[in-house]
Amino acid sequence: MNRLRESFTTVAATVIEGWNELRAQRTRVLMSLIGVGLAVAAITGAVAAGSIAEQSIREGEERGSGRAASLSVNAFDDNGPTDPVLLAERLEPLVERFGIDYHSRRVYGEPLALESPSGLLRTESAAVDPAWGAMRRIPVEHGRWFTERDERMLAPAVLVDEIAWENLGSPALGEHPTVRIQGERSATAEIVGVVASQNSSREWSAGTVYLLVDDYLELAPPLDPMISSVETSLWVPEAEAEALADAIRAELRAQYPVTISVQVERNDPAAWGGGAATGLLWLQLGLVGVASIVLLLAALSLVNITMVTVRHRVREIGIRRAFGATGRRVFVGVVMESVVGTAFAGVIGVAIAVLALQNPWVRELIGDGIVEPPPFPIGAAVVGLLVAVGVGAVAGVLPALVAVRVRVIEAIRF
């Protein structure tokens, strides 16, 4: 009974195998190409996600301490920072002289109260110069950032962060909403833009209001160096950063008494080696590792299948050689077959990666709060395609060597 079943199985298997030969071959080619495609998608995706996440992390750091190259300017005496207004006055002509377009102060000032429908909001204040937005990539969600013109307007222009905006009832910016600000004095300001919230949580903060330094000084009590700190930043070309820092330091030192120490130093992340996204790096390495194994398996199965098809075609190869195909031609032909297949799979794989990274949910995950979302990194797509073509070429070489060694005489002899 068992023997009968066994023989039946053998016969059936042989019949089915014969019947399916061509079709099975195609399915296996397809399977291995799907493997190549998925692996390429994973590798491309990992590389691309890495560069997007890197952008996100870099932007985060730059918001904190500036883009490359940012110089921070300080003047201290024994008691701490000296009068920031004086520093600004002395810096102004130097900035002009050295042609520095981007320079800004940032006053970490006293809270200001905004009149809202539900009462007074005690918001944090961020007083800056117009250049600050570009220097720190401040993410403006609605409306616009400050312009030079805002400095000359009588009614102050302000931006609020999302938390403050919501607390104010999310007024439409198209309708030029105004808000009454109370400090030492009070004024009515136009809200020109909304900024994404920076490290403030809704529970702890009623939001932040951004205003120009001069407007802040109008509203707030006189600057007390003990309470409010002022950061003065210059954003300069990286190549000139050091020379400019030295020159400005020298000029300022000449204007202050020796008891005051003047510092002009780079403080952007690039200056101290940049922050590496180590956690992400491990994730990327893991993804690339798994993808490499998939790729290896797919390549092996591709080699296997191409081998089989070459053996099937020994007679055909012999005939072609009898009619003038050189060995090189046969070799390249077999390699090309494999390359065309994997290149096609590679294009599909890259497309999958592009689509996956276009997905808002995935974007949110890897590049939280990016101001300048980078387009799909071309480098990653190139890496993916090169990997695909490379795998095709490597997988094609062995079968191609077999094809070249076909002896014409034997191939066409019956």
Next chain:
Amino acid sequence: MSLFRLEGVARSVRLPDDSRLDILAGVDLAVDAGEHVSIVGRSGSGKTTLLNLLGLLDEPTAGEIVWDGRPLSALSSRDRDRARGRDIGFVFQQFNLLSGRSALENTIVPLLYAGTDRFWKRRSIATAMLERVGLGERLASTPEHLSGGEQQRVAIARALVRGPKLILADEPTGALDVETGARVMRLLDDVSRATGAALITITHDPAIAALADRCYRLDAGRLAPERSGAAA
């Protein structure tokens, strides 16, 4: 000057028991451009081995083949591949067409290796050649849908499509009935004369051998002029 010349050509193979089998010995033969030569011989007498040598598919173990004025030993394998594609067309007993490929695609094969001009005109050249062998209506038919005689005519079209100097036909009628074989052979003879190609035909059939200008007999690896063929 002769198209090719064989001088004392021998071909032997080493058998698995390490003994030597001499398939051909001391073969001398010179064929001029456009000449038709037939070779008869019993099965196993070395005819195919001789044809493989003439077709630059094999090398002699002794002697020299002078092809188009150059000794074969001076040509690289790449040169030989090129010369074969350019100058030689094969017609086999078993047709050796590519299965599943149409008559047109089969006839196109040699043109794939024939350089730019003919590559781009391959369809029209191959179509003209198939019309010439009477298959203008069967361009799209695969070998599976062609009779033996038709398949051999496709093979003749393929052998001649690059305009070779030499056609090597190894028992071209061996798989056909007598009448079909005679017609196919006459076609091969006519078309190769019209294109000026030399033709070497291996055959069992004295009537077919008689179509040639000269007839040889191969016996136990030795080539000798065939008196009866010349007389007939």
